[in-house]
Amino acid sequence: xxxxxxxxxxxxxxxxxxxxxxxxxxxxxxxxxxxxxxxxxxxxxxxxxxxxxxxxxxxxxxxxxxxxxxxxxxxxxxxxxxxxxxxxxxxxxxxxxxxxxxxxxxxxxxxxxxxx
Amino acid sequence: xxxxxxxxxxxxxxxxxxxxxxxxxxxxxxxxxxxxxxxxxxxxxxxxxxxxxxxxxxxxxxxxxxxxxxxxxxxxxxxxxxxxxxxxxxxxxxxxxxxxxxxxxxxxxxxx
Numbered sequence: 084x085x086x087x088x089x090x091x092x093x094x095x096x097x098x099x100x101x102x103x104x105x106x107x108x109x110x111x112x113x114x115x116x117x118x119x120x121x122x123x124x125x126x127x128x129x130x131x132x133x134x135x136x137x138x139x140x141x142x143x144x145x146x147x148x149x150x151x152x153x154x155x156x157x158x159x160x161x162x163x164x165x166x167x168x169x170x171x172x173x174x175x176x177x178x179x180x181x182x183x184x185x186x187x188x189x190x191x192x193x194x195x196x197x198x199x
Numbered sequence: 200x201x202x203x204x205x206x207x208x209x210x211x212x213x214x215x216x217x218x219x220x221x222x223x224x225x226x227x228x229x230x231x232x233x234x235x236x237x238x239x240x241x242x243x244x245x246x247x248x249x250x251x252x253x254x255x256x257x258x259x260x261x262x263x264x265x266x267x268x269x270x271x272x273x274x275x276x277x278x279x280x281x282x283x284x285x286x287x288x289x290x291x292x293x294x295x296x297x298x299x300x301x302x303x304x305x306x307x308x309x310x311x
Contacts, residue, residue, distance in 0.1 A: 092239070116298060128289065128302040174241060178298075185230045185249075185293040186257075187300060191241040 085110045087177050089190035096165045097198050103150075104160045104193045106175030117151070117158045118176040118187070123168075131173070134158065162195075170197045201226050203303040205290050211309045218277040220306050222290030230293040231273040232300070233257075233265065235286045242289065248273055280310045 086109045096102035108117070119131040134142045134151050141149050146166075150159045162169055175190040206221035224231065230249050234242040234257075244257030246265040254265050262284060266274045273292075277284055290303040 089241075120300075120302075127304050128291075130299050133298060185295070185300075186244065186247065187232075187242075189234075189242040191239055 085112075085115075085177050085179065085188050087175055087188050087190040089175055089193050091193045092191070093194045093196070095196045095198055096162070096169075098165055098167060100165055101161060101163045102165055102195065104162075104173050104175075104195065106158045106160070106190055108156050108158065108175075108177050110156070110177065110179070112179055114180055116178045116180065117149075118178070119147070119149070119158075119160045120174045120176060120189075121169075122172040122174065122192075124171070128174070132160065165197050167197050167199060170195055201292075201294065201301045203290060203292055203301050205288075205303040205306050207306050208304060209307050209309075211311065212277075212280050213311055214281060216277075216280050216310075218280050218308065218310075220275040220277075220288055220290075220308070222273045222275070222303055223271055224273075224292040224301070225271065226292070226294065226301075227270060228292040228294060229270070230295075231267070232291045232293070233263075233273065233275045234289040234291065235259065236289055236305070237286050245275065245288075280308075282310050284308065285310045 115136045117134045121131045122128040132144045146163045172192045177188045202225045232247040233245045248254045248267040264276045288306045291300045
């Protein structure tokens, strides 16, 4: 069975600085999808970025980018020029394209604090 | 814009009560999910549904049941609420074309 591990329960970053959140996963599949979701305090969970495993190029969305290391089964999220609004819980998630039911497996989350 | 709504943001119930949590999506999605979110445990899948009247157990279905009579509505039922079901409950629907799950705002349930 697939697993997703986020080893950093909490991280802090100074405003305008860069921070990297770690995520590792375990799977025997060669094709899959990886996601980072953001859950601001008392607000809805939203998708930050996604990566298809067959794509070698790392995904980027404005200040958010990933470092996808397929062989190492690592999928870290880099937030550049951190802003106060980036403070949130961040969840890494895995989805198998073969499951046919769109089930996601989530990590335990990393709480990011942004210091002014 | 995709909209997933949940019937209550906060709910307080007594042990033994039957509890209904409702989720509605407005985009004709086939796939809908109920998760439970607890500190340090992340999101755990309770049940999901891939079509009307179709459902499958997730990782922690014990103590829960679901109902999907209409495509837009997916209900989570706690037959007899217990204190260990105090948690945040998140509903989500999935859009295959964008490979994205959209979440509702969550219901924080407290069972006394």
